Amino acid sequence: MSSGDVWILGIHMTKFGKHPDQTTVELAAEAALGALADANVHMKDMGILAAGNLMGGGGMGQQLQKAIGQTGIPVYNVANACATGATALRTAVMAIKAGECDYGLAVGVEKLAGAGLLAGGSRKAESDTWTPAGPYGAVAPIDGRIGTETMPGVFAQIGMEYGHKYGGTSFDLFAKISEKNHAHSTLNPKAAYQKRFTLDEIKNDVMIAYPNTRPMCSANCDGAAAAVVVSDAKLRTLDPDQRRRAIKISASVLTSDPWEEACQILPNVNTLTRNAAKQAYEQAGVGPEDLDLVELHDCFATAELVHYDNLMLCPEGGAVDFFNSGATWRDGSIPVNVSGGLESKGHPIAATGIANIWEVCTHLRGEGGDRQIEGATVGLAHVIGLGSACGVHILEKAGV
Amino acid sequence: MAQVPFVDYLVLGDDPHLTAHECTACGARYFDRRLACASCEGREFRTAAVATSGEVRAFTIVSLAAPGIPVPFVAAVIDCDGTSVRANIVNVPPDADHVALGMKVRLTTFPVGTDSAGTEAVVFGFEPA
Numbered sequence: 001m002s003s004g005d006v007w008i009l010g011i012h013m014t015k016f017g018k019h020p021d022q023t024t025v026e027l028a029a030e031a032a033l034g035a036l037a038d039a040n041v042h043m044k045d046m047g048i049l050a051a052g053n054l055m056g057g058g059g060m061g062q063q064l065q066k067a068i069g070q071t072g073i074p075v076y077n078v079a080n081a082c083a084t085g086a087t088a089l090r091t092a093v094m095a096i097k098a099g100e101c102d103y104g105l106a107v108g109v110e111k112l113a114g115a116g117l118l119a120g121g122s123r124k125a126e127s128d129t130w131t132p133a134g135p136y137g138a139v140a141p142i143d144g145r146i147g148t149e150t151m152p153g154v155f156a157q158i159g160m161e162y163g164h165k166y167g168g169t170s171f172d173l174f175a176k177i178s179e180k181n182h183a184h185s186t187l188n189p190k191a192a193y194q195k196r197f198t199l200d201e202i203k204n205d206v207m208i209a210y211p212n213t214r215p216m217c218s219a220n221c222d223g224a225a226a227a228v229v230v231s232d233a234k235l236r237t238l239d240p241d242q243r244r245r246a247i248k249i250s251a252s253v254l255t256s257d258p259w260e261e262a263c264q265i266l267p268n269v270n271t272l273t274r275n276a277a278k279q280a281y282e283q284a285g286v287g288p289e290d291l292d293l294v295e296l297h298d299c300f301a302t303a304e305l306v307h308y309d310n311l312m313l314c315p316e317g318g319a320v321d322f323f324n325s326g327a328t329w330r331d332g333s334i335p336v337n338v339s340g341g342l343e344s345k346g347h348p349i350a351a352t353g354i355a356n357i358w359e360v361c362t363h364l365r366g367e368g369g370d371r372q373i374e375g376a377t378v379g380l381a382h383v384i385g386l387g388s389a390c391g392v393h394i395l396e397k398a399g400v
Numbered sequence: 401m402a403q404v405p406f407v408d409y410l411v412l413g414d415d416p417h418l419t420a421h422e423c424t425a426c427g428a429r430y431f432d433r434r435l436a437c438a439s440c441e442g443r444e445f446r447t448a449a450v451a452t453s454g455e456v457r458a459f460t461i462v463s464l465a466a467p468g469i470p471v472p473f474v475a476a477v478i479d480c481d482g483t484s485v486r487a488n489i490v491n492v493p494p495d496a497d498h499v500a501l502g503m504k505v506r507l508t509t510f511p512v513g514t515d516s517a518g519t520e521a522v523v524f525g526f527e528p529a
């Protein structure tokens with residue numbers, strides 16, 4: 001009897017870093033072929049392809065098909081900022097849940113190495129006389145004149161806002177979060193950077209937007225990740241080896257930001273994450289205390305802190321104490337970002353929301369090598385795309 | 401000298417202040433042009449004056465910005481008596497010793513440049529109160 005669950009049958013991520021000799025499509029193909037091989041299935045088995053890519057010019061799904069298999073199936077090219085990968089996965093999951101197909105392939109890919117600062121608005125002055133234009137009637141670009149729209153600056157304020165609300169934050173605290181993730185990265189050969197930093201090195205590095213120095217910001221890099229998902233009914237017909245390594249998607253949730261005072265002044269990444277987490281825990285029938293590991297969206301060190309709270313890993317307002325207890329180090333009670341996180345593993349935007357699922361699946365399968373979290377059976381993967389979109393997936397080692 | 405506000409929600413003159421589009425149904429406030437209220441879907445707005453003093457709810461000191469923007473500068477969210485405002489904090493050294501969460505600030509205005517017709521654009525910021 002089928003449960004209606006959807007499973008990850010195969011999953012792959014490329015090494016994150018610099019891939020100057022591969023095109024974006026080739027990187028996507030490497031990830032997709034890796035996931036198909038891991039699942040021991042073929043493109044001709046797939047009933048849907050969902051593809052995410054923001055910087056490659058559009059139509060990534062069809063370009064990928066032309067590289068690895070044009071079977072005529074529906075393609076959904078999706079874009080949801082940094083939550084694009086999770087959105088692609090969720091699209092494939094929905095198609096299976098809707099009963100439209102038994103197999104789906106989700107891919108996320110980006111080439112970002114050397115992209116520099118991903119700044120906010122930079123509207124050029126169009127005339128040599130001040131002319132009000134746009135929804136604010138502005139005579140010149142607002143970014144930098146009236147606050148900041150740069151990502152490091154926005155997420156810095158999000159961390160500082162948490163400090164204003166609950167107290168206890170400091171430059172040191174945020175730097176220590178980064179120290180943890182860089183330390184974790186030394187065990188991850190797929191990370192873009194595997195360098196351990198001392199606290200002083202982190203604090204004395206180039207300041208980008210206080211309190212975020214360069215190592216406290218996500219690393220722009222190239223990379224791709226892909227997953228093959230399968231219906232419960234189909235999985236039950238497959239070989240024991242395929243069934244044994246299948247990972248159950250116990251929750252797949254996507255939310256956007258509901259209106260609140262101030263949300264159009266400084267993006268509120270908290271409420272939609274909390275909403276997604278609540279739905280995910282309810283869908284999965286597990287609580288935060290059941291999680292063996294969490295990969296959360298540490299696009300900046302300041303962001304990681306607020307998501308401890310938003311994902312309810314700690315009591316409301318308790319994220320500082322929770323971090324200071326050591327809970328989120330790999331030997332703590334809820335290891336967070338044992339991959340090294342976006343700060344060191346890297347953040348090829350559209351790949352991130354599948355790569356974090358790969359990390360969790362790898363531990364649940366017991367295939368984590370040196371960085372294996374022993375005995376892991378339940379994990380959570382979280383991404384935020386500013387604007388905003390939040391994806392939360394809860395994954396379980398189950399087996400049928 | 402002729403002056404123009406940097407944005408249309410800045411009112412210049414003897415008593416410089418910001419104005420918001422306030423939803424007549426639910427009171428939600430917006431600084432941009434609106435077709436509808438994102439909170440309640442209301443379609444009617446009135447102009448509301450925003451308090452000119454408040455406290456810093458969040459800030460960052462931006463050291464890397466788009467070309468042409470002087471750095472470092474302090475970007476912040478100011479709670480102006482219940483209405484949140486995005487602005488730079490000015491007239492204070494841009495470092496963590498001189499800017500603090502919860503700091504009391506007040507609106508100020510200053511010129512940012514003059515165009516070919518001799519018109520001066522005036523922007524707002526907040527300074528320590």
Ligand SMILES: [Zn+2]
Pocket residue numbers: 423424425426427428437438439440441442
């Ligand atoms: Zn309203």
